[in-house]
Amino acid sequence: xxxxxEQVRRIDPADWAALWGAYATLDVRGKLAHFPGPTLVLAxxxxxxxxxxxxxxxxxxxxxxxxxxxxxxxxxxxxxxPELVAQALGEFLSRG
Numbered sequence: 001x002x003x004x005x006e007q008v009r010r011i012d013p014a015d016w017a018a019l020w021g022a023y024a025t026l027d028v029r030g031k032l033a034h035f036p037g038p039t040l041v042l043a044x045x046x047x048x049x050x051x052x053x054x055x056x057x058x059x060x061x062x063x064x065x066x067x068x069x070x071x072x073x074x075x076x077x078x079x080x081x082p083e084l085v086a087q088a089l090g091e092f093l094s095r096g
Contacts, residue, residue: 001076001079001080004076004079029057029058029061032058032061032062033061033062033063035062035063035065037062037063037064037065038064038065038066038092039059039062039064039065039066040065040066040068040088040089040092041055041058041059041062041065041066041067041068042055042068042069042070042077042085042088043055043056043067043068043069043070044069044070044073044074044075044077044081045069045070045071045072045073046072046073046074047073047074047075048074048075049075050075052069055067055069066092068088068092070084070085070088071084
């Protein structure tokens with residue numbers, strides 16, 4: 001967490017604003033139907049920017065995608081709840 005926090009603190013505010021402005025106009029939903037599988041879509045139950053509601057829509061647009069919501073997990077899943085991410089990936093990959 002210390003590394004991620006330090007990286008966020010180093011970002012120029014103008015660059016950060018430009019990044020979020022670009023995200024606001026990004027729409028890839030029309031391309032998701034052709035996304036190759038298998039696909040695991042993970043959502044953090046405590047996520048506030050890419051909410052579980054929006055993530056279920058993403059998963060629903062990908063043919064055959066598996067959706068998994070991680071309890072108590074915020075935005076930086078791999079940093080803040082790596083054990084839940086590893087468990088979800090392990091279960092997904094073991095299904096082959």
